[in-house]
Amino acid sequence: MHRLLRIATIASLATVAQAQHGFSHTFTVDPSGNADYTTIQGAINAIPALSRPATILVYAGTYTEAVTLSDPEIDIVGIDRKGVVIKPPVNTDAVTITGNGERLNTIRNLTIWTDDDTAGEGRGIVIENNGGADPTDITIDGVTFRIGGANSDAILLDDRAHSIEISNVAVLGAAEDTIKGVCVTGGTSADPSLDITISNVVMLLDGCSAKGVTFEDEAENVTITGLFVRKPSFGGRGIEAEFATNLTVENCDILAHDGDGLIVGPNTIVRDSSIVVRKDYGSDDGCGSSADDKPGITIGDVAGVVIDDCYLEGRFAGLSIGTDAQDVAVVASDIRGGVAGVGINGASDISLSNCRIAGDSDLGFDSTLPPKQHYGVRVLGTTSGLSVASSVISARSTTSKDAMGVLVEVAPTDRPLQVLDWVVSASVTSAATGVAHAVQSKATDGIAMIGGSADATDGDERETDVYDIYNASNTAVRVRTSGTKFSRWKGAVGAAVGERAAVQRVVNVPSAGAATVLATTGLLGTERTVTTGITDPSVFRVLSITGNTAGMDQTVIIIGLDWGLRPIADAIELDGTSTVNGVKAFRKVTKIILPADSNPGRTVSVGTAEILGLHAPISTADDLQQIGQKASAGTSYSIQATTPTPSVERGTVDISGLSPANNDSIEFTYLASE
Structure with missing residues (x-):
């Protein structure tokens, strides 16, 4: 009966093998000897050039070998994803794809289990550029990686690669430190890695400084869809992509404990995704000091970022827009942070529309650390071209710190922060001793509001420092309004449109x-x-x-x-x-x-x-x-x-x-x- 079942299975998988890049030759591997070869490497070495394209069909078993695939047009396909395990010796990469030009290689439907006690060894799959034309057209599909040692990568694109497709992959990092799910290296601005697609990937990373997907060098035309990353801890990151240009992140979920959620590069679109950095996604794991300054998304010195229909949450900020960021549009997104919902520092041409934005002290920020306020939106640093439309912005403090719905600290270079039909609020609970200001500008002509409303509340009915609009200078106009609903103000308030x-x-x-x-x-x-x-x-x-x-x-x-x-x-x-x-x-x-x-x-x-x-x-x-x-x-x-x-x-x-x-x-x- 077993023989008949085996014959039927071979026949069906041979049909699948025929579909691998149009392959017409299939070679089988079984460690017990009931196939063409007993090792995967033995099958690779035995395939003549005339037999390619070819598929190596791997039967269930544990293969204690390191595999090197240097020839093009060879696929390695497991008969059973769980049952086929490549487990190389300690400190040895499991599979190395090396060579140049069009590879047409596929690794599919198997498990790779590595064990490493030395930095930079014991990786899962390494795509290696050996000095000639960049390797292209490589597929990794339906592979489970069990990373058994620190400082290792599940998949490493070493020194540039093009047209790489990674799909239906699971990376199980256990509690190992500084591992990376997918790591891309070697590209330059003149010669980047190109056309990388990552889809339907699950990464469980419980170790310190672990990273889900990281681009350590330049890459272009990257698409990441259906990625789930759980608990990158202190020093880690869900997606580290400041060197990735033309990046699309869609339908992704990142749940981080102490690490950054997503760091983006130029020309990035993030859509329909949830990116959360929250303290309660893990206990104190001994990774170092608490990383309370980690945002959901960080936008650095880059231009052309769109965030659409996302949920962002960070222990410090849901969204952090840094110095020299340009052309950033955030649409229809829910953004929350332990200090600030959105922090903007020295950026230009930034728009927020149809968003819900909140700074809430209950989101895990350590109340013993500075700053002394919680903000919905905080603008610090010289900015220009800022606008907010049809958004709900709030700040809430349940601690001794203040709540500021919107705070502008430095005067914009061209015009005030332009606001249309927003609802902004600030609240302090009765247990707190902070003050509540819905809108405050420390800079002359910092904010211009048209329509909408501003409202501040304090649970302590004795608190006198509760203002819908607050101007500490008293005389210089720092906030302008037209058609905005508010009734409690301090200081000069001008007209946004006309008196x-x-x-x-x-x-x-x-x-x-x-x-x-x-x-x-x-x-x-x-x-x-x-x-x-x-x-x-x-x-x-x-x-x-x-x-x-x-x-x-x-x-x-x-x-x-x-x-x-x-x-x-x-x-x-x-x-x-x-x-x-x-x-x-x-x-x-x-x-x-x-x-x-x-x-x-x-x-x-x-x-x-x-x-x-x-x-x-x-x-x-x-x-x-x-x-x-x-x-x-x-x-x-x-x-x-x-x-x-x-x-x-x-x-x-x-x-x-x-x-x-x-x-x-x-x-x-x-x-x-x-």
């Missing part, structure tokens, strides 16, 4: 009073939160506090809503018996936190100031064009000869100089962004 004349009437303004919001209230030996007995200001205005004893210097925290009904807080420090004005205008007061004071008889009251809030920011004090005033019984507004100087930083106007009577109405005319 409009805004008219804001504040009708029937009651006179300021020291106790109109909260009547005189005694302090206790512990902090006291007041939620009852509060009267909301009838107009959008700044509040004040007053103590009753000299030397009182504690802080009163007022919590409520601004004109856009978004939460705000103002912390005002007492100054003895003087009335002290706050800096933020309130529409509604929900809570007042009074300080502890064990001295008997000490009280605090909360009132209103003669300072009104604007509904939109201004860029300079001159933007406040005029002020009209109408008595409570009047029928028209009188233009005032003197216009008070507004607070550009806070968007408020002190009207005390107008000596308003009770229930006078005030009309502001000012230039503002839409």
Whole structure:
């Protein structure tokens, strides 16, 4: 029965062998002697030139030999992928394909098991250029590699090769260090390796500094599809392709622990792929210090990169765009990082559209390391031609660090970061002590926003440093907006498209009073939160506090809503018996936190100031064009000869100089962004 089965199997595989590059001659190998030859090398050596093209059909068994294939038009095909094992001596390459020019060699349907204890030896398949024309037309299909030693390659293209196809391959690296799944070397910019295709490949790499696919020298026209790489650790990389030009990466999954996900070269397209660097893909494996700075994709000094419909995640950044990168388009992708979703450093012509981008402290970044913020998008370094459209950008901090939805640190050389219809947010949890700024620019004219919205939230209701738009310089315009929804800002904000004349009437303004919001209230030996007995200001205005004893210097925290009904807080420090004005205008007061004071008889009251809030920011004090005033019984507004100087930083106007009577109405005319 076994003989009949064997005859049937030989017949069927002989038919397959006939299809190998049009081969018409088949030679069989069986280590037990029931075939033409007992070794693969013996079969290769015995094939005369007149018998090529030829197929060597290898029966199940373990072949303890190193195979050298120097003749063209010879295929080595296993009868059973698991059952046919080439296992060379220690520190010996399993299969070496050597020669020049058109090879038409195929290695198919078998397992290669190497064992190496010396750097650079014990490799799986080596395609070797022996000094003549570059070897071409070589196929590796359906091969499983078990790499049993460190510093080895499953497949090495040594010193240039062309038209290489690697498909349906598995690389099982166990816990070996510094191994490489596919390594391409020897190319130069003038003479690169060409036309390399890698498809449907699985690589399980648990060792330190392991690399899935690496181009150590120049290569062009590379396609990688259906690649799965698991857990390159500290110092390792899923795909290292900064020397690969015209690279396509499609339908790939890279799950890294401590290593880089993908480093790209010029003219690269990454599509429909998931590239993740996450701490929980492996435990502390003794590979060295934690690599918290590893991004999902790194774009260095290259031009022409497209990322389309991908999921990117990195313990530091989901996407890192470095100095001198040019012409980068990111479309319809979900990008997340432990520090920044996207970090851009000195690049030009970068566009992000229809993306979801997040910097989230919960993604494994070591909170003890700098920087001190988490960002959705961070721009540092001189840039030009940056744009974001129809994207959702967020930053979240659950640690003591700040959350910045978008931060521009250095002024662009040509124009601000152009933003169209984005939704940007920043949030800090109640357990954290950081601050939240949805949009911040440290550079003059750093950001121009058209449409969309900006929103910052903080789980600590006492936090006062929560702004949709933040400008630390207060006066120089760093952010411009038009048609953008936000209500909490600090500093000058200009118009992105063009200023409009805004008219804001504040009708029937009651006179300021020291106790109109909260009547005189005694302090206790512990902090006291007041939620009852509060009267909301009838107009959008700044509040004040007053103590009753000299030397009182504690802080009163007022919590409520601004004109856009978004939460705000103002912390005002007492100054003895003087009335002290706050800096933020309130529409509604929900809570007042009074300080502890064990001295008997000490009280605090909360009132209103003669300072009104604007509904939109201004860029300079001159933007406040005029002020009209109408008595409570009047029928028209009188233009005032003197216009008070507004607070550009806070968007408020002190009207005390107008000596308003009770229930006078005030009309502001000012230039503002839409």
